[in-house]
Amino acid sequence: MPIFLWVDIPVLTALNLLCIGVNLLAIGLHRHGWLVPALLIKLTSAFVLIVVAGMLLGNDIGFEYYSFIILFEIVISDLHRRYKMMLSGVLLGMFLAMLQWLFGLWGEWSLGEPAREMLHAFNLMVTFILITFIALQVYIVTETNERRFLSDAYRDSLTGVFNRRAIIERADTLWHQERPFALLLIDADHFKQVNDNYGHSAGDKVLRHIAQLLQQALRDRDCIGRVGGEEFLILLPDARFDEAVGIASRLREQLANHPCRLGRQTLTVTLSMGLSLSHEEQALDDVIDLADRRLYLAKFSGRDQMIAEGGESFGIMVRGEVFTGPESTDEL
Structure with a gap:
């Protein structure tokens, strides 16, 4: 607008004001989902302004x-590839036509060579800045979408913690790095009763509540993932036995001190836990299975507790008594 006021050509000033209005209309159409019409009227008005300016100024x-x-x-738009190619071809054809036959048809530059060179350099600089800005916006959108897709791939949609795939991958990384770690497998006690008595939406709220509290009680380097309906797996890198036991106690204490509120009701949820250490088995799957067996022992022994020893076989010791185990895990 300042340039058109400077060259004192009212037609260009009016046409530029019209383009501003068209762009505002295009923004409105875009926000209401009319993407293709918004793009076409915006680019058409801009091209008309370019052609008329060239015809009047040379x-x-x-x-x-x-x-x-x-x-x-056009290239970065959401148009179908066929339409992109077609519009690009039309634009290039019109570009060559206006350079060959249209520019200077209605007038020539009359403000002297220094002013013409200055305006030429200015337009070149602004074009470069605009293309750089648009490319940067495309990059930001691409990076944002990629991070969102990665987050969706590795996060549990209900609780926001890692999903099974993500937490197992992190455990596998520690295993191959030969770093010591502890695995804590956690199950919410009597969770089916929550769904049956209060509904599945209340059950979802309880799971989110549990996940949030567990995250708050963990160390910065610890990871938590949801591996089943009401089961969570916590990865404790570089944790010794006594440290892992202390963390487990803190988790149970955190949940006991902060019961879940469902409307006017307060629901206390307890946790059963199974703890295993990386050095106890020769393979990662076996370490996870050991934590799983100890979790079932904790539930079989009355729930609301943690089992950190035993479970290597069906002949195991629980509180000084021999537990031979059921013939199938379904009985647990």
Whole structure:
């Protein structure tokens, strides 16, 4: 607008104001989902302004560079590939036509060579800045979407913690790095009763409540993932036995001190836990299975407790008594 006021051509000033209005209309259409009409009227108005400016001011002023911005927007748009190619071809054809026959048709530059060179350099610089800005926006959107897709791939949609795949991958990384770690497998006691008595939406709220409290009680380097309906797996890197036991006690204490509120009701949820250490088995799957067996022992022994020893076989010691185990895990 300042440039058109400077060259004192009212037609260009009016046309520029019209383009501003068209862009505002395009923004409104875009926000309401009319993507293709918004793009077409926006780019058409910009191209008309470029052509008219060239016809009134002459060739080699630099307004033709803005055609590359229009081409760039077509390429990155949501149009079908066939339409992108078609519009790009039409734009390039019109670009060559206006350079050959249209520019300077209605007038020539009359403010002297230094002013013309200055305007040419200005238009070239602005075109470069705009293309760089659009490319940066595309990069930011791409990075944001990629992070979102990665988050969706590795996060449990209900609780926001890692899903089974993600937490197992992190445990596998520690295993191959030969770093010591502890695994804590956790199950919410009598969770089926919560769903039966209060509904599945209440059960979802309880799971989110548990996940949030567990995260708050963990160390910065610890990881938590949801591996089943009401089961969570906590990975404790570099944790010794006594340290892992202390963390487990803190988790149970955190949940006991902060019961879940369902409307006017307060629901106390207890946890059963099975703890295993990486050095106890020769394979990661066996370490996880050992924590799983100890979790079932904790539930079989009355729930609301942690089992950190035993469980290597069906002949195991629980509180000094021999537990031979059921013939199938379904009985647990």
